[in-house]
Amino acid sequence: MFDTTPYELKMNGALEHFEEELKKVRTGRAHPSMLDSVLVEAYGTRIPLNQAANVTAPEPQQLLVTPFDPGNITAITTAIRDDQSLGFNPSDDGRVVRVPVPALTEERRKALVKQTSEKVEDARIALRNIRQDALKDAKAKKQAKELSEDDEKRVAQEIDKLMADTQVKLDELFKAKEKDILTI
Incomplete structure (x- = not known):
């Protein structure tokens, strides 16, 4: 058989x-999984963003990335900016990283x-x-x-x-x- x-x-x-x-695949709204492909240089190795920070979407056009260790905030910002396929321009205020999601x-x-x-x-x-x-x-x-x-x-x-x-x-x-x- x-x-x-x-x-x-x-x-x-x-x-x-x-x-x-x-x-x-991006739609017009922000979604935390949009940053799943980002790898952050932290603790001497490259790790996925979700292991270095908490990603939320408080607004439809913005992602909020809260690092578990505030010392990694610059590395997180750089990693998001360097991922050309995303085309995001994040900004940080020393505690969190704000990632505006432009309208399509x-x-x-x-x-x-x-x-x-x-x-x-x-x-x-x-x-x-x-x-x-x-x-x-x-x-x-x-x-x-x-x-x-x-x-x-x-x-x-x-x-x-x-x-x-x-x-x-x-x-x-x-x-x-x-x-x-x-x-x-």
């Missing part, structure tokens, strides 16, 4: 990865939608690869006489159904994010 569970788990993993990637222009919004659609395509490629692996395994088992031809066809149908369901979820996530990006 052929077990499709590992492939279902891989497809769900690909979907979860896509969701994580979507969180990194129409041109930037369209570029973000395009960037997000590229992430969708990457997720689809990952799903197709998982599907191919499953079908190869089923074919190999059929040739090894562990599966009958009917079982192989049933497995292919099951994998295709899984694939279709996952694609629908992928499209729903993309449409929701696109709406979020384009909403002013």
